[in-house]
Each structure stands twice: as structure tokens, then as C-alpha cells.
Amino acid sequence: MPPLDLPAAPAAAATTAVIVVERLHYRYPGAATAAVENLSFRVAPGEVLGFLGPSGAGKSTTQQVLTGRLRGGDGHVRVLGVAPTALRPAERARIGVSFEQPALYPKLTAREQLTFFAALGGGTRARDVDDLLGRLGLADHADQRVGTYSKGMRTRLDLARALLHRPEVLLLDEPTGGLDPASSALVRQVVADERDRGAAVLLTTHDMELATALADRVALLAQGRLAASGTPRELVLAAGERGIVLTTDDGRRLARPLHAAGSDPEVLAWLRDPALATVHTTEPTLGEVFVRLTGQSLRADA
Numbered sequence: 657m658p659p660l661d662l663p664a665a666p667a668a669a670a671t672t673a674v675i676v677v678e679r680l681h682y683r684y685p686g687a688a689t690a691a692v693e694n695l696s697f698r699v700a701p702g703e704v705l706g707f708l709g710p711s712g713a714g715k716s717t718t719q720q721v722l723t724g725r726l727r728g729g730d731g732h733v734r735v736l737g738v739a740p741t742a743l744r745p746a747e748r749a750r751i752g753v754s755f756e757q758p759a760l761y762p763k764l765t766a767r768e769q770l771t772f773f774a775a776l777g778g779g780t781r782a783r784d785v786d787d788l789l790g791r792l793g794l795a796d797h798a799d800q801r802v803g804t805y806s807k808g809m810r811t812r813l814d815l816a817r818a819l820l821h822r823p824e825v826l827l828l829d830e831p832t833g834g835l836d837p838a839s840s841a842l843v844r845q846v847v848a849d850e851r852d853r854g855a856a857v858l859l860t861t862h863d864m865e866l867a868t869a870l871a872d873r874v875a876l877l878a879q880g881r882l883a884a885s886g887t888p889r890e891l892v893l894a895a896g897e898r899g900i901v902l903t904t905d906d907g908r909r910l911a912r913p914l915h916a917a918g919s920d921p922e923v924l925a926w927l928r929d930p931a932l933a934t935v936h937t938t939e940p941t942l943g944e945v946f947v948r949l950t951g952q953s954l955r956a957d958a
């Protein structure tokens with residue numbers, strides 16, 4: 657299915673984007689097919705781009721191209737105006753990266769870990785370590801060795817590490833992975849604060865609630881290609897059919913497409929029914945939009 661024809665990002669984003677990916681192709685050595693094909697997107701300062709797609713869609717590959725860990729792809733890729741493989745340490749310090757499988761030192765406590773990383777980055781732009789741990793709900797565990805942390809705690813600590821140097825670019829891979837709802841809400845707030853501070857955020861996630869709540873725009877990836885992009889609202893309205901649902905006091909329920917509801921005799925009869933209890937409209941979630949566009953679920957296990 658061709659990409660949806662949606663309005664492009666605002667002109668300002670085109671000129672000031674600090675993450676630029678144009679016609680990226682990447683094929684792993686020896687692989688029969690490309691992991692990423694003809695992929696283009698931009699992220700401007702103060703913007704969150706939700707990067708969504710099922711397992712194997714090419715999200716991590718793209719992120720690794722952006723960090724310079726993967727070399728040899730075709731296309732035009734720039735982070736802070738520089739080709740990722742040419743980024744110097746001072747430029748790398750302006751980019752925060754969090755990982756789905758964080759590589760942290762198990763023998764160090766959270767505070768020791770962040771203090772160490774703060775010193776590694778030169779320290780001048782480093783945030784207050786305790787303040788950062790507090791914002792991510794880890795203040796009570798600051799002196800606990802990271803080897804004894806739960807998965808969700810490691811995820812939050814890795815996000816704290818990514819934020820240490822007030823990065824202008826944030827590449828976040830599943831920042832709510834393994835988190836309970838309260839911790840997810842903390843992370844959502846922290847990412848929103850970073851965006852409001854002016855960071856450009858590429859938010860790779862399977863978490864539809866997070867993407868819907870936080871992303872200014874989303875890019876839906878399927879089999880290495882862009883299936884659709886736009887604001888969550890644009891995608892839902894362009895790809896999804898809105899519906900109307902009526903319920904009655906005696907437990908009956910009627911669901912119909914909204915566009916035809918005004919001339920649907922059954923809907924009109926229900927509206928006159930004295931037992932009518934509720935009438936509301938529904939619209940698909942981003943996850944459902946993705947399934948309609950690609951025939952694939954966002955979760956490999958769904």
C-alpha cells in the first residue's frame with residue numbers, strides 16, 4: 657500500500673531539522689533483502705516523532721544508522737548537521753541515546769553510575785544526578801547496585817543517563833519498556849519536558865498510549881518502508897472509519913459507521929427508544945490504523 661498522502665511537516669521543520677533521514681537504504685551484509693528501504697523523515701527541535709512498527713520493521717536499524725554504529729547505508733543522513741559516522745565526541749555529547757537493553761555497570765549504584773557518566777562527558781553541561789534520579793522515581797534506590805534493579809528500573813536509569821548532558825537530540829528506544837503505569841507516566845512527563853526544553857526526540861516504541869499522548873507526528877514503519885506519517889490525529893482521521901455506539905438500559909448495544917448513521921433506520925429507531933442509555937462516537941486507535949494500512953499488527957506477538 658502506498659504511503660498516505662498527508663501534509664508534510666511544517667516548513668520550519670524542514671529547514672531546522674536536527675535529525676534528517678532522506679532515502680535511507682540499509683542492507684545487512686549477506687542479507688537477501690534490505691532492512692530499511694527508501695526511508696525519509698525529519699525531526700525538528702522541540703518535536704517528538706513517534707517511530708512505530710512491528711518487530712523487524714527496521715526501527716533499531718535506523719536508530720543504529722543515526723548513532724553511527726551501522727555504516728555503509730545509502731542515502732542522506734544528518735544528525736545536528738553532521739553525518740553520523742563523522743560525529744566528533746563534542747557533538748556526540750549533544751545526543752542522548754537510550755536502549756531497549758541498557759548496558760549499565762551492575763556493580764555500581766545508580767548514583768555512582770550517573771556520576772561516572774557525567775564526568776565522562778566533561779561535566780560542564782551535566783545535570784544534577786540526584787535531581788535526575790528523583791525525576792525518574794529512583795531517588796529511593798540511588799544507592800542500590802544496578803545489578804539488583806528490576807527491568808523497569810534499569811530502563812528509567814538508562815533514560816536518566818541519556819538525559820545527563822541536556823541533549824539537543826534524543827534517540828529513545830522503548831523508554832516505557834517493562835514499566836508499570838505510574839512509572840510510565842513519569843517517563844512520559846520527563847520526555848514531554850525534554851521536548852518543551854527544545855530537544856528533538858525520536859521515540860521508538862510499541863506503546864501506543866505513549867505515542868498518541870506524546871508524539872507531535874508519527875512515522876509508521878512496515879518491512880523497512882514508511883507506511884504512513886502525520887500527526888496521530890491526521891492518521892486516525894485519514895485511515896480510520898469513525899463509528900457510533902448506542903447502548904440501552906437493558907444491556908443492548910448497537911455499533912454502526914458514523915458516516916451513514918443519520919440515514920440508518922435502525923440507529924434512528926434506537927434514538928427514539930425510551931431504554932436508550934448512552935450514545936457515543938468512536939475512532940480507531942493508532943494501533944488499529946496501522947493494522948488497516950499494513951495488514952500487520954504493531955506487536956509481533958499480538
Ligand SMILES: Nc1ncnc2c1ncn2[C@@H]1O[C@H](COP(=O)(O)OP(=O)(O)OP(=O)(O)O)[C@@H](O)[C@H]1O
Nearest residue numbers: 684685687691709710711712713714715716717718
Ligand atoms: N545484525 C543483523 N544482521 C542481519 N540482519 C539483521 C540484523 N539486525 C537486524 N536484522 C534484520 O533487519 C530487519 C530489521 O530489524 P530491526 O532490528 O531494525 O527491526 P525493529 O523494528 O527494531 O524490531 P524490534 O521492534 O523487534 O526491535 C529484520 O528483518 C532483522 O531480521
